Amino acid sequence: MARRRAKVLAALAALFAAWASGRSFAAPAPDFQEMPGPGILYEVVGEYKLPKPVVLSPHKVPRLQADLGVNVTEVGEDAYMVMPQQGSNLRPFGEVEEMYLRDLRGNTISPEKNPGIRVEPNFVSEEEETEIMDELQELAARYGYNFAADEAASSWRMTGRDEGTNSATLAPWGWGQNFSRSELPEGLLRVVAKLEASSYPLGPLRDVTVNIRSSEDYQMVPHIDPLPDGPNSFVMSLWSSAVVTFSPVASLRREVERANDDGFYAQHSYTDDDIDCLVPRRAIYQFSGNARYLWTHAVRPSLPSGDGTFERWGTWDKVLRRQKDRAAIIFAFADPLEL
Incomplete structure (x- = not known):
């Protein structure tokens, strides 16, 4: 073998x-x-x-x-x-993206330079957020596993994808072609229905993954989601806002030493070509096309100070105070396929 x-x-x-x-x-x-x-x-x-x-x-x-x-x-x-669907099939980039996307000089990102990132603010209400989190915390006790490196922290993950983690009990909704939306809790089902009724052309839902953290000290390393997840990724941020950093793979390759120096990228980011996406609480960010396949996405380590723990948004002139609790729920859809 x-x-x-x-x-x-x-x-x-x-x-x-x-x-x-x-x-x-x-x-x-x-x-x-x-x-x-x-x-x-x-x-x-x-x-x-x-x-x-x-x-x-x-x-x-x-x-x-x-x-x-x-x-x-x-x-x-x-x-x-x-061959993911053309970006022209999706809604045009607009004022919302100009509001929430920044390069490392603090400049807004023009539509021509946007690799495929969109933001949908206020996607759920405060009441819906509470309902969803109540459901997910209950499910985490049965299907989640703690992936925090620090035993003092609590970082729960639920997914129907077999990730080879011995301690993981797979979520009942499954993954890929075998995804069963009927196993999702009611709150997430309503989010899925709202996404499907939006202006995004979507095929079947293929993945829902939930990450719940209760620590200010965390990061998400640059990565590209598994190809079989599908080409349309939506990530909803609950309990707190976040800054998600997109990096072109070509630039990571060119600046490999810097991109792997945690002390350096915590202060300066992974490459000079990075784009920071500010994701407000209860918002969804969507990425597809080049942003899905040719750019990584990550969350840089925060930097503590006497006044709290902060992460930069574009430059250190604009910072986000990191909150202890955050949930990120990933919804991945297929394209409408030409079979």
Whole structure:
């Protein structure tokens, strides 16, 4: 098993090297029977393992698109690249994005420079927030697991995706093609219905993941969500606001030492090309297109001071006081597929 898996990984590495260089290629013939799903290519940037938008699969396009929740195009023998829907299908960037997105010089982000980030303020009411959190705290006792590094902190995570965590009990709603929305609590079902009734063209819901934290001292490292989650990600922030940092993978690669220096990026961010998204309490931010596949998203470590714990928004001239309690609920949808 291990030897066959190594052959598959070697084939994937050779494929990506050829694809990245622009050369034509024919994929080697790895033993696909050892692959539980599409063969995902990864790039390692320092400590960050980032999935590439290219996969290997022996199956026909309809099967692969169902596996990933996104349209694909063939780029080689048994090799496919994801093809998410065009940003022009979504609502235009507007004043809301200008209000909440900043570069590291404190400038607003023009529509031309926005990689695919949108903000929907006041997506739920205070009453809805209370109902949702009451439901989630009850569910966390049954299906959540504590992923806090500090035993004094409490950071609960619930997901229907098997993440290989021995202590995790999977949430009953499942993941991917097997997602069962009927298992969601009522509060989250109403959020899903509101998203589906919005101006976003969406396929089936594929993932709901819940993170509940009760500590001011936390961070989320730069990452790209698993490809089979689907191409449309929505994240709702409850109990407190947050600053989420988007970084282009090309810049992380170019500034790899800086991007992996926690002391440096806590003060200055991961790259000079980062975009900070201020997410108000009870808002949702959505990312798709390049922001989903070619940019990472992260939460930088906060910096404590005598007056509290703070994180920058664009520059240190504008800061957010970090609150102890925060919940982030991720909703991931497929695209409407061309089967």
